[in-house]
Amino acid sequence: MPAPRNPFKHAIAKGDLQLGCWLGLADPYIAEISAGAGFDWLLIDGEHAPNDLRSIVAQLQVLAARDSHAVVRPPIGETWIIKQLLDAGAQTLLIPMVESAAQAKDLVDAVTYPPHGVRGVGSALARASDFAAIGDYLTTARDEICLLAQVENQKGMVALDDILKVDGIDGVFIGPSDLAADMGFIGQAGASGVKTAVLGAIEKIVASGKAAGILTLDQDLQTSCRKLGATFIATEIDVTLFARNMRKASSDGRKLLLTEQSAV
Numbered sequence: 001m002p003a004p005r006n007p008f009k010h011a012i013a014k015g016d017l018q019l020g021c022w023l024g025l026a027d028p029y030i031a032e033i034s035a036g037a038g039f040d041w042l043l044i045d046g047e048h049a050p051n052d053l054r055s056i057v058a059q060l061q062v063l064a065a066r067d068s069h070a071v072v073r074p075p076i077g078e079t080w081i082i083k084q085l086l087d088a089g090a091q092t093l094l095i096p097m098v099e100s101a102a103q104a105k106d107l108v109d110a111v112t113y114p115p116h117g118v119r120g121v122g123s124a125l126a127r128a129s130d131f132a133a134i135g136d137y138l139t140t141a142r143d144e145i146c147l148l149a150q151v152e153n154q155k156g157m158v159a160l161d162d163i164l165k166v167d168g169i170d171g172v173f174i175g176p177s178d179l180a181a182d183m184g185f186i187g188q189a190g191a192s193g194v195k196t197a198v199l200g201a202i203e204k205i206v207a208s209g210k211a212a213g214i215l216t217l218d219q220d221l222q223t224s225c226r227k228l229g230a231t232f233i234a235t236e237i238d239v240t241l242f243a244r245n246m247r248k249a250s251s252d253g254r255k256l257l258l259t260e261q262s263a264v
């Protein structure tokens with residue numbers, strides 16, 4: 001029996017839109033609720049959210065039973081973290097701060113078993129192999145692993161052409177927030193110079209034949225990226241959705257009740 005099919009990997013390879021949402025609330029209950037919303041993928045954020053391996057596993061377990069595909073972002077693209085996440089059952093990884101082709105090649109090696117890569121062999125203990133129930137896991141796992149590189153600073157943008165030549169990288173994601181900061185526009189991901197750089201990178205990624213992705217709450221940028229052929233587009237963040245609606249609920253409730261009180 002082979003490793004589980006990765007529908008997200010095959011969808012972006014065909015250029016099919018995959019609509020995503022960022023999960024930063026770091027809780028399996030939230031992941032379960034979000035999985036019912038209809039997103040094609042949900043990003044379990046180990047970089048900016050209080051996730052650790054256990055909380056990531058708990059969210060992977062919840063999402064395994066749902067249609068939304070789990071994409072996991074580690075805090076950094078180190079081999080040992082990648083090994084742990086793959087053994088935990090993550091099949092799609094989004095690696096932050098990729099700045100060179102050499103780094104991209106190291107990431108490909110980290111998701112590939114020897115002799116072509118360096119991924120440690122531990123499938124006998126791993127959730128990824130259904131605890132060794134998947135007999136052909138070792139020889140089929142790589143075909144269903146989707147490796148996404150995040151380019152999100154000027155160094156990475158300069159190296160983008162070379163990164164795009166690295167076999168084994170399925171897609172490149174542009175991070176507008178970090179790119180804006182590195183370009184001198186911290187907190188201004190919507191600055192025209194940043195948007196121009198983002199759209200130019202998306203165009204280049206699509207032209208290379210790899211999948212292009214982004215997270216942006218800016219609807220104009222979302223549609224512009226889609227028009228350029230971007231496929232994995234995250235349009236929301238659970239934390240901002242929740243915080244924004246909680247603030248609105250508090251304000252509306254106070255206005256209503258104070259108005260009622262004054263009407264008495």
Ligand SMILES: O=C(O)C(=O)C[C@H](O)[C@@H](O)CO
Nearest residue numbers: 048152175176177178179215
């Ligand atoms: O640089 C970016 O933009 C991203 O990588 C996404 C952010 O990390 C995410 O936290 C939203 O700001």
